[in-house]
Every structure is written in structure tokens, then in C-alpha cells.
Amino acid sequence: MKAILFTQEDTAGFNELQERIHLHMISKIGVDDFKYSGSCWADAATAYVYEDQLCMPVNEYEPVRYNYILEVLTQQEKDSIVDVPISDENIE
């Protein structure tokens, strides 16, 4: 999946970006029948951790939402989007 990574200490940065995305999504409700029903975009407390970093998904597989996300990202943030592999947790 594609995501923007934050250090685990940078929950403030994580929350600032997720709220920016969340509020932009809310502002688009009803535009071309766009629906959005989240109470947040992402949650640092439950975020997937990849190589000790918090992952904020950008849901590139949902074109409309992805475009709205891109609208609120700075160029630096856009450039920071990375592919995050799914972990290979061992339960054996």
C-alpha cells in the first residue's frame, strides 16, 4: 500500500496531516455524490507500523479519495509517499 511515514514520536505531525485530509474530505461531501463517513482519516494509536514508523495510508486504490488527498498535500508530502510492504509476521 502507499503511505506517508512518520516517526512514532511524531504523533503531532501525523494528527495534523490526518486532520487536514479529514476536513478536506468532509468539505467534499455531496460533490459529484461523494460520500465520506469517517470520524477521522487515520489514527496514530492504531496505525500500522512499518520499520518503526507510523503509516498513514493514502488509499491510492480509491481514485476520488486519492485525488482529494493529493489536493491537500504539499509537494514535499507528495514526494514522501512510499510503497509499504505488508509485514511477514511469524506465528509458527
Added chain:
Amino acid sequence: MIKGDNILNVGTPAGGGISIIANDPVTSGGGGGGDSPPITEELQLYINPDADVYSDTGTTLAVDGDSIRQVNDQSGNSNTLEQATASSQYLYATDALGTGNSAFHILAYADHMDFASTLSIAGPDSSLTFYCVYYKTNSSSISYLFGTTDGNFNRILEYNNFRLYFQDDTGVTHFATITNTSDLAIRTFTLDTATDTIAVYENGSLIDSSTSAKTWGDFNFDSFWGAGFIGYVGNVLLYSDLHDATQVAEVSDWLNTKYSIY
């Protein structure tokens, strides 16, 4: 009363106005494998993607392509599923499993749903029977089918698309082999806590079983289907008792009237 319930009674209560009483969802309606399972004893959870799936908190029924905010349990136990974190919501896909059957389309590692209230089953006293119709489009190492929101133990999961695990809060695992879950199938997983036996059925037929001494703790399920699973999920039923081969065949055949898999 939830949207989609059958109405049992409409009357005028003493205080005035109109009262509407909903019929029990699992004992009414029927046909097509969508509404009334043939076995309802000890049914704890019945999730049907073709019933009571919402794009918001229970008002607007989801349509194709919507993100899913809430799914209502059809068992009558109100084990509602919800996902308030937008980036973790499933997508709703109509006409996705067989002809005309909807599915939860899970597209990313973070996608999952949470139980509004923990679904608790006393492990030492109850066995489990779990029916699910699904296929995966990836081959991730682990998928949590029923789990905990903190990602730790107390869960039912599959591993590498070929093993089904039951795991309690000690983290000790017990597994049986399943065939490739990239194929659409009606799968049944049973855990007999009296004999420590796991059995796996596909399309009503026994595939594998294994027995391993273990002390089972309580199952406290907080989350539903995610963490590595990419694919499509149809009907899901969870019972807090053990179904034998005859019962598994009965419920599987009922599901097959809807999905026409075998």
C-alpha cells in the same frame, strides 16, 4: 429496529403515537440463502453483505463503490460492525460473488472492521463453528479473520493462504490445513474445545483436522477480517458451539443456494 427488518407488528401504544416492532431477522424472511440460516441455535453473528450495509452510521445503505461505515448483524444479537477511521474502511462491491451477490472488498492492509462491543465467547465452555464465503486476491502471510484491535492473539487467522489457526490469549497456536484461499469457497472452521480438535471443511466436505492438547481461554473478538487479507468476503456466520459434519453440510448447502459454488 434496523433497516431491513421485517415488521412484526404495528400498533398504537398507551402513550399515543405509533409503535413498530421488528421481527427477529434470522427467523423471518428466507430464500436464496440470504435471510434465515437453517441452524440458529447458538448463532452469535451473522453478517450478510446483501443486508444492512451502510455508508454511514446506519442510515444510508451502501451502493457499489461506497466505503463501508457500518454493518448490522443479522443474528439478532446486535454485534454491529463499524469502522470510523476512513482510511481503513472496506469498499462495497455489488455483483461480486457469483451472480448478484455483494461482498466486502478489502483492498489494503489497514482495512478491517471493529465490533461496536466486544463479541465474547467463553473458550473453556464453548466450542466454535465459523462459516465464511470468501477468496483472496493476494498471498499475504497472515490474515486476521476474527481478532483483537491491538493485533495480539485471541484470534482466528489464516496463514499463507493454506492454514487456518485458532489462537488464544497465551499466543499458542493450533492449526489445520486449508486449500488455496485464492479460490472462492464456502469454508467452515470448527474448534472443539473439549477434544482440542480443529476441523476445516470446504464446500461442505471435510478437508483436514488436527488435535493438539491446549487449554483454551475466552475468545474476545474486537475486530473483523483484515490485516493482510486482500480480497472479497461474503456471508459470515459464527456459532458458539460445535457443528458436526451433517450440520456443516446443511449450512454449507444453504449458503450454496445463494452462491452456487459447488
